[in-house]
Amino acid sequence: xxxxxxxxxxxxxxxxxxxxxxxxxxxxxxxxxxxxxxxxxxxxxxxxxxxxxxxxxxxxxxxxxxxxxxxxxxxxxxxxxxxxxxxxxxxxxxxxxxxxxxxxxxxxxxxxxxxxxxxxxxxxxxxxxxxxxxxxxxxxxxxxxxxxxxxxxxxxxxxxxxxxxxxxxxxxxxxxxxxxxxxxxxxxxxxxxxxxxxxxxxxxxxxxxxxxxxxxxxxxxxxxxxxxxxxxxxxxxxxxxxxxxxxxx
Ligand code: IPE
Ligand code: IPE
Ligand code: MG
Numbered sequence: 001x002x003x004x005x006x007x008x009x010x011x012x013x014x015x016x017x018x019x020x021x022x023x024x025x026x027x028x029x030x031x032x033x034x035x036x037x038x039x040x041x042x043x044x045x046x047x048x049x050x051x052x053x054x055x056x057x058x059x060x061x062x063x064x065x066x067x068x069x070x071x072x073x074x075x076x077x078x079x080x081x082x083x084x085x086x087x088x089x090x091x092x093x094x095x096x097x098x099x100x101x102x103x104x105x106x107x108x109x110x111x112x113x114x115x116x117x118x119x120x121x122x123x124x125x126x127x128x129x130x131x132x133x134x135x136x137x138x139x140x141x142x143x144x145x146x147x148x149x150x151x152x153x154x155x156x157x158x159x160x161x162x163x164x165x166x167x168x169x170x171x172x173x174x175x176x177x178x179x180x181x182x183x184x185x186x187x188x189x190x191x192x193x194x195x196x197x198x199x200x201x202x203x204x205x206x207x208x209x210x211x212x213x214x215x216x217x218x219x220x221x222x223x224x225x226x227x228x229x230x231x232x233x234x235x236x237x238x239x240x241x242x243x244x245x246x247x248x249x
Pocket of ligand 1: 028029030031032033034072073074077088199
């Protein structure tokens with residue numbers, strides 16, 4: 001008798017539910033190269049990248065991963081051609097508007113982190129609306145880093161802390177890593193257990209600099225639009241082979 005076929009929702013048999021990462025972060029890189037390799041404009045790669053993200057979010061939810069944080073736009077990405085930047089802003093807004101009902105239905109809690117005040121006004125409104133409507137959802141915590149820079153985040157935290165000291169509300173002696181954590185944009189999500197970067201670049205490009213101190217890093221040459229469930233499965237298998245020591249023996 002043949003085995004029952006695995007449905008998409010089921011965790012693959014070679015993954016150990018007890019040893020899955022709680023929080024996965026992803027640097028979604030390689031959209032431009034994906035498009036270029038097919039003789040298409042870069043923006044087509046960004047469009048395809050959205051499909052990859054939707055699938056990854058669903059997969060994380062199906063497999064019981066509590067938090068997914070993705071890098072959508074860095075503080076350095078403003079340096080790209082204006083056409084591409086404008087397209088991305090329009091894409092973020094359109095996708096958010098189109099997907100909101102589904103996020104609600106799937107009980108996803110969406111959050112955006114980064115310097116949101118510098119984004120186009122209409123995008124800011126969609127962001128506000130989506131965060132407000134989904135804030136009590138509990139199936140998965142989905143965080144999108146948009147106009148995000150890790151150094152800027154650390155500077156912002158320092159500024160907040162310094163202000164509290166200046167106002168006499170905080171004793172400098174009370175500043176420790178736990179307090180610092182609470183001043184980061186990610187204070188309610190915790191640190192990623194697994195950081196995935198697609199497209200083969202061996203760098204972190206200013207993403208979650210503080211939070212990845214002890215994250216396991218997985219780099220794949222696969223370009224983001226091709227990063228499917230099977231690829232994510234491979235990343236999780238690799239993660240489960242790792243021996244996380246946190247500096248101990
Ligand atoms: C990542 O893909 C998406 C964003 C940075 C918005 P890229 O656009 O960086 O694609 P490559 O790295 O040029 O191939
Ligand atoms: C990192 O990718 C930023 C995002 C994925 C949003 P980049 O393509 O901007 O990074 P670099 O330029 O290769 O370091
Ligand atoms: Mg890139």
